[in-house]
Amino acid sequence: MPPLAVSLGDPAGIGPEIIVASWARRRESKLAPFFVVGGTTVLEKAAAVRDLACPIVPIDDAAEANDAFDRGLPVLGAEDGTYRPGVPDDAGAALALGSLAGAVRMALLGKASAAVTAPVSKAHLARVGFEFPGQTEFLAAACGLGPNDVVMMLAGPSLRAVPVTVHCALADVPRLLDKATIAAKARITAAALTRDFGIAAPRIAICGLNPHAGEGGKFGSEERDIIAPAIETLRAEGMAVTGPHPADALFTPRARQTYDAALAMYHDQALVPIKALDFDEGVNVTLGLPIVRTSPDHGTAFDIAGKGLADPGAMIAGLRMAGTMAERRAKP
Numbered sequence: 001m002p003p004l005a006v007s008l009g010d011p012a013g014i015g016p017e018i019i020v021a022s023w024a025r026r027r028e029s030k031l032a033p034f035f036v037v038g039g040t041t042v043l044e045k046a047a048a049v050r051d052l053a054c055p056i057v058p059i060d061d062a063a064e065a066n067d068a069f070d071r072g073l074p075v076l077g078a079e080d081g082t083y084r085p086g087v088p089d090d091a092g093a094a095l096a097l098g099s100l101a102g103a104v105r106m107a108l109l110g111k112a113s114a115a116v117t118a119p120v121s122k123a124h125l126a127r128v129g130f131e132f133p134g135q136t137e138f139l140a141a142a143c144g145l146g147p148n149d150v151v152m153m154l155a156g157p158s159l160r161a162v163p164v165t166v167h168c169a170l171a172d173v174p175r176l177l178d179k180a181t182i183a184a185k186a187r188i189t190a191a192a193l194t195r196d197f198g199i200a201a202p203r204i205a206i207c208g209l210n211p212h213a214g215e216g217g218k219f220g221s222e223e224r225d226i227i228a229p230a231i232e233t234l235r236a237e238g239m240a241v242t243g244p245h246p247a248d249a250l251f252t253p254r255a256r257q258t259y260d261a262a263l264a265m266y267h268d269q270a271l272v273p274i275k276a277l278d279f280d281e282g283v284n285v286t287l288g289l290p291i292v293r294t295s296p297d298h299g300t301a302f303d304i305a306g307k308g309l310a311d312p313g314a315m316i317a318g319l320r321m322a323g324t325m326a327e328r329r330a331k332p
Contacts, residue, residue, distance in 0.1 A: 001330055002113045003065035003074070004034035004322050005103040009118025010096045011039060011081050012088040013300025014310035016046035019118060020054045021312035022319055023073045029316045032323035033069035034116065035059060037102035038079035038095060045083040049306050062111040077102060085306025093124035100135065104142050107291040113326035114292035115139075116318050119300045133167035139286050139293055148181060151188045151287040153261065154271060154297050155321065156278025159251065160261040161270035162189050162287075173266045174222060177209065182230035182263070189261055190239055192287035196325040197260075205250055205259035206231055206243030207269060213244045227265075251277075271297075280313035283321050292325045294318040 009015020019036060020043055022029070036043060040056050047054035055072030059065055065074040079102075081095040100120065106112035117135055132138040140150045153162045164185050165176045186204055193202035207213075208227060210220035217224050227244040234241040242259070249255060250262055251273040264270035274282050274297065282297030296314030304310055 001032070001326055002111055003062060003069070004032055004114045004116055004319060004326070005062065005106040005112035006034050006036045006319075007103040007115065007117045008036055008039040008042065008096060008099040010088055010121050010124065010300045011042045011092045012084055012086060012305060013119055013121065013302055014305045015118030015300065016042050016083070017050050017306070017308075018296065018310050018312040018315040019043065020047040020052055020073060021050055021310075022315045023054055024052045025312065025316060026069070029320060031316065031319050032113075032326070033066045033074075034319060035062060035065035035074035035076050035112075037099045037106070038075065038077045039081065039099060040075050041080045042083045042095075043073060043075065046306075049085070050308055062106055076106075086302050088121055088124050088300070088302060090124070090127055093121065093128045093130075096120050097125055097128060097130055100138070101142070104139065104291070104293075107293070108143065113330070114294065114322035116315075116322050117293065117295040118315070119296065119298060121300050121302075135295065136166065136284075136286050139289060143289050143291065145288070148184060149188075149288055151185050151192070153189065153192070153285045153287050154274040154282055155285050156274055156282040156297075156317075158277040159256060159274050160193075161264055161274050162261060163264050163267045163270040165266050167267065170266065174209065177222060177226055177265060179226055179230040179233065182206070182227060183233050186230070186234050186239065186241060186263055188288040189263065193260055196285075196287070196292070196328055198328060199260050201240060202261065203240045203242075203259045204261050204263055205245055205255075206241060206263045207247040207250055207265055208244035209265040211246070211248075213246045280311050281317045282314055283318045285321065285325075292322050292329065294322040294325070
């Protein structure tokens with residue numbers, strides 16, 4: 001297979017150091033070959049901060065990465081910047097954006113089997129012309145899709161969770177929910193569970209929006225008027241869907257055994273449990289794309305960048321998951 005393409009992330013964050021740390025653990029973690037788009041100097045200095053022997057191998061073509069991977073960390077492209085951990089600036093944000101666009105382009109061209117994206121700062125990206133709420137929406141646009149055509153799944157060893165609404169104010173969630181959107185997100189999730197995770201008959205549990213899933217309309221009408229009708233539509237299509245479930249009971253150990261993915265109504269309803277359970281192994285996966293895209297499910301962590309404290313577990317998990325998904329898609 002073609003190698004995985006990795007974006008650098010914000011060079012002032014922990015992205016560069018968890019990338020080099022992942023390469024250093026490539027054998028024990030059984031990682032597929034990968035290359036980074038840009039940031040040679042940044043990666044060299046991040047490796048020095050971690051006291052890692054991680055030679056940088058410049059490559060001119062993505063195809064060279066497979067052979068170069070055992071000799072060092074392959075880096076494609078001359079774009080580079082200054083390594084100032086914990087001190088984000090516009091130049092670093094521009095480097096992060098260029099690396100992100102380059103990694104996605106490699107995947108779209110088929111020169112990479114997946115794009116694995118390191119953490120970025122949305123606020124700093126906005127200062128250099130990034131017009132999207134997050135990387136998920138950027139990925140959708142880059143692939144010619146609308147924001148509702150893709151799904152953000154957070155996946156870890158204990159849980160897979162999908163927020164129906166993502167980067168929006170909590171006050172806007174009720175008006176953004178409708179039967180068609182919930183059903184569409186569930187269909188995309190089910191299809192990806194089969195295609196990318198090898199689950200032949202996926203089971204999806206759908207959260208309610210309100211406390212106690214509305215308590216029969218006492219605490220809100222969204223369950224009765226929107227969520228339950230969406231569930232009935234999906235069941236009529238033959239999908240194994242349950243709910244609306246009270247969110248406070250859906251993520252217990254016993255409940256998690258009854259479904260393959262949980263569909264939550266808003267961002268924190270999905271991300272709080274996954275981060276509580278699987279923070280160091282949580283992966284952000286974009287479903288519905290023509291390419292494979294994963295990312296560690298955490299941010300730039302500017303406060304600990306360059307201090308050798310960042311755990312590469314989620315990046316390693318993202319690389320491993322991307323490789324497995326790409327292998328499944330490559331099979332006839």
